[in-house]
Amino acid sequence: MIIKVFTQPKCPRCPSAKELIKKIKDQSANWRTKIKIEEYDVSTVGGLAEASFYTVLATPSVLLCSDQGKVIKDWRGDAPSLTEIKAFLK
Numbered sequence: 001m002i003i004k005v006f007t008q009p010k011c012p013r014c015p016s017a018k019e020l021i022k023k024i025k026d027q028s029a030n031w032r033t034k035i036k037i038e039e040y041d042v043s044t045v046g047g048l049a050e051a052s053f054y055t056v057l058a059t060p061s062v063l064l065c066s067d068q069g070k071v072i073k074d075w076r077g078d079a080p081s082l083t084e085i086k087a088f089l090k
Helices: 014-030 045-053 082-089
Strands: 002-007 036-041 061-065 071-076
Touching: 002 014, 002 045, 014 036, 014 082, 036 045, 061 082, 071 082
Parallel strands: 002 036
Antiparallel strands: 002 061, 061 071
């Protein structure tokens, strides 16, 4: 499972997505599913390219993807809660 998180420096809602990443990293060792977290800053060329590939038009955006990169669930323009993420990992 891959969690892709798209943020940008001046986004007023992005700190909640960054806090979510921290919580996931802190708790993921206890989860049955192995989680890979990929963070993208859309103000960089690489981040913008990845955002374009997934048609991310708002920040923060959080995409829950399979190991092959297929989007299972997405939250665009807002960060989900840790509970919402866990619901898709069971």
